[in-house]
Amino acid sequence: MSWAFEGANTRYLTHDIHRYPAKFIPQVVRRIIEEYSQKGDIVLDPFCGSGTALLEARLVGRNAIGVDLNPVAYYVSKVKANPIEPRRLKRLWSDFSQKLSPLFGFDRVKPYPLPKKALEVLSSWIPKRQLLDMRRLFTLIMEVKDEDFRDFLLVGFSNIQKNCSWWLMKSVKPTRDFNKKVPDVIPTFVRQVEEMIKKNNELWSILRDSKTWVRVFKADARELSSVVTDSVDLIVFSPPYVTSYEYVDVHKLSVIWLEQVDDLRPIKQKFIGSLSARPKNVAIKSSLAMEIIRELSNKDGRLAKAVKTYFEDMQLSFKEMDKVLKDDGIISIVIGNTKLKKVDVKNAEVFAEIFVNMGYKLERVIKRPIPSKNLPTVRDPKTGKFTSVSSSHVKVYPHEFILFLRKV
Template identity: 45%
Template sequence: MSQSVISILNKIKIDKSWSFSDKTRKETSYITHGYHRYPAKFIPQIVSRLAEKYTKKGDFIVDPFGGCGTTIIESKIMGRYSIAVDINPVAVLITKAKITPINPIKIEKEFEILKKKLEKYNKDIKVKVPTHERIDYWFKAEEKRRLAFIFSKIIKVKDQDVQDFFFCGFSNILKNCSIWLQKSNKPTRDFGKEPSEPIKTFLRQTKMMLRGNAELFELLSKKGYLKISSKVVCTDARTIPVKNGSVDLIVTSPPYVTSYEYADLHQLTALWLEHTKDLSDFRKRFIGTSYHSKKDLVLNSKLAEKIRSDLLIKHKKTAEEVSTYFSEMNQVFVEMKRVLKKGGKTCIVVGNTSLIGVDILNAEVFVEQLQNLGLKVVDIIKREIPSKNLPSVRDEKTGKFARITDKNKVFAYPTEYILVMEK
């Protein structure tokens, strides 16, 4: 079984029309897509093309690893109902802000009020600054004080949608205003960094978001889709809050095993907005993290078992992490099957990688697991990932992520698959 899945995927040729390499940043970050950076986010055009092909107006779309909300934003502007799930409260905050069109007149007014308050900042003004040691780890005193001032004004905004909108902007400026090593996906401090000035940066960020919101509001009003329901829920992908057999299409891209530590990457927002006081507990909730492993795993794939034994010879801990990942992904697939309608499709965007010299064939394993659960292959698309979207590269020998500029490295995800399967 697994051998045939490997050869099927090996034979698939790259379909250039799915790389969207001609799309400019402006096109991939139109409406609200550009509000907030997020690792491994979708190009919106992938979602809209899949939704166009496999659904019609009024259908129901779900993304169990919703991230910053790309799937449900595209669903909404196409008149499809949708729900996104993500375990990361920061992802949920961003998504909530991005899918909620606010009347531009109202938000402009709120912005002017906030701006006037922020412009009153001076060094004698009384500000209650947070005392968390992790905040002190990342922020210098003056930036911390200014951020605390912005925070104290946003928290007073009464309208929840407006408050979320401002907090989303606040969240996106935190890295720039801290000593977090710029462009690094690993939490590293840069003591030589000159952090951005928080108030100016926040106002600039919010102005960009005001334009995105106005664009979204206008588009949805024109199409008559302002009331199309799209929801985001902070929960585990194994507990999608929808009825059995109710979903027409799932579009998702799962986390990769030990690739991004989302909990680490979003710790600044999680700390400021008090999503967590304890980072180690926060980390354990994520699939693909290196912070937990379990026993009695059901891999539901011969290939996954082979990968586990190949890894075991080299490094027991990595073997455990990868097995835990495949087993947890199988649990997500069981849940996805539960919510899909008969004939409903699931589109999983996934790349393969390599760890300590062993190929981690995520796509092949997923196809095998889904087939073993009774789903059928409808289509498998192989797409190139334009380099501007590459998350990072891996060192060939160690399997660790390295800087993209380093020579002698191999690209971790030069291509990826879109697995289209049917219940």
Template identity: 40%
Template sequence: MTTAIHNPITDIRRKFQEIPVSPEWCFKNVRSTEQWTHGYHRYPAKFLPNLVKKLIEDYTDQNDLVADLFAGCGTTLVEAKVHGRASIGVDINPVAILITQAKTTPIHPDELQRTTQKVFNKIEKFSGFESKTLKLHERIDYWFFPEHKQKIAFLYQQVLEEQNTSIRDFFLVALSNILKNCSKWLQSSTKPQVDPKKSPVDPFKAFRIQVNQMARKNKEFYEQLETSHFITTKCEIKLEDARNTSIPSNSVGAIITSPPYVTSYEYADIHQLTGYWYEYITDLYGFRKGFIGTFYSLNQETSTPSFIGQEIVNNLLEMDKRTAKEVANYFNDMLSVGKEMFRVLRAGGHACIVIGNTTLMDVKIKSSEVFAEILTMQGFEIVDIIKRSIPNKLIPTIRDKKSGRFSKLDNKNSKLVYPEEYILIARK
């Protein structure tokens, strides 16, 4: 009698080939990104709140600590708080830390209203401003007209004078979210480029609208948490690397996260306006280097322990060696993330990973299959793989066919991407 040889790579590939799209995980026509504080700030490839909500309800218990190692703009942490779960998140991007801190911190509506009125009163009395204390980055002059720069500098100065850190963060997020509208940045583009025909929005007008919108959502968030007695539910966000966190070993009940795409350094470019204004960035090149999978790290490897990943890298080597190095670096970074996930998760806990594929140089980058293999390599058991289609509004869907980077429709190489992604459910 011949015994069939178990091949985990073959098993993973077969599972992905056989998976149909799951309608219950698609959340079509759902506007959950506008609920609670989720809409405070624009963010590329936002995690869908309803997706996180379902994962929390299906894979966590009331006493679980929920972790997100790619916290981004804090969707997992906000939903964890609404559900009464303690949570911890890490992200390498200081802009993400600021946004998450504000989104997960409910402020008493009356206190926020009083402070808001004081700031608005100062705006009414504005008659010009020249700061003697703010040290503005030289690139700010590239992105902003002098009159808009002056008003933003005034707003920034007023916000920095606020003593209540929660309210100060609230206003900093509001100001951050209007910077693109008030700059020369091409409005329809995720890539940093100047629009020579653009008439930027008046910063004072944009700030008032943004603050008032956020204040309404804060009130809803505060009242919901007050009713459910979850206002004091612990929530922590740290400026740390997903490959090496300070989260204690075996302390996490569930990980709910969405790793970046191979082209993750674009997050650094997209958030540069806030980075320059808030002094998070002095050197954009250096800022990019810390992000997962970027060729800016100067890693020269073209090998990876992942069998599926190595096949992808080898295909890219035939097209472009630099891109092959970038992708190998990404897979190796994600291997480190997989190890960290296994370390922090308790036995029996679940890692819920939402991850999408992309294409570079006409080569399919099957990140979902690679990460499923990586999780298996660490000792995880893959208990489910869910396939879902993504609403186009949630991510930039125009990409260059050759490079895979975000693009514009007038680029002759551009293509519309109607993406799908996978949810990997792994148990330790």
């Protein structure tokens, strides 16, 4: 059976309650979990992002632990995989949503007091009227006593940040579009939460008799063993990539609200793959990594340093994974290779080499085609240039790897 899962629905249940870049295909991670763990086992995703693996683990009767540094990832994963009992949710939402009406004094709610600089940044992204409503809404959310419900609302609040600001919707990088007609906050929020409630209820009815659990930690994967105290049966993840997404920038507005900070730089530095990450001076256990860094340093010193830091950081996280994985357990990595300045950055090979040098056995490698929603990319067989489908024969599908490494 193919691992492509072409045309698969990736948005079922709570999978799409919040946008998140570079998500797992749920069907891919479900198959990994089913093939490499048993019911009742503990699955860990140390870079859990939006929590795709955690929800899939529960759906097939496993327990799961998720770790991610991004506060957005923390809330989304927690809410996505832990549905609230529908009657309780209905009651809580009915009480809460009343307060959003001017009749119930919404206009007199105190705007949330954020640090001055944070407010300045938000003001440069969000029109005045919308920002005032958001600050009032945030005050009401932070007053909610029921933690599960508060987190549920925070996810809804976070997901409307891009809609209700000048954020250019089709861009993951922070880009403003001052021609955008910015919608009102309250109706957008209400629609978002009502959509989430439907999905929550659907999931709850599936999991109602399940004894499984999901725990999520906002923590650094390089310090995994300080939060993960169980030993786990399977680790599955797709890593951050070097120079790809700056996760703090992607969720800039949400991070300002959720962390209530006015300087994002110290947070950004901790993200693996960020250009702000600091070198560690760790000996990388991969000769291929050293070769890639050497080749890159002839072309771009700064980029070479970033790639070196990236491999160092990933290796530090691998050491931590090793501490929490049971003997004979499996680490599965879903990963693509990248090209920087025409140098092939063979992440999959480098990661496999590091793990093998740590004593792991590379048990299986799957090359997975990534089905494109657009026309297949094609190369002209004579010129080698990308061209239209009709004039060529050689199809070039992008692909990624799935590695299976056993702790021996």
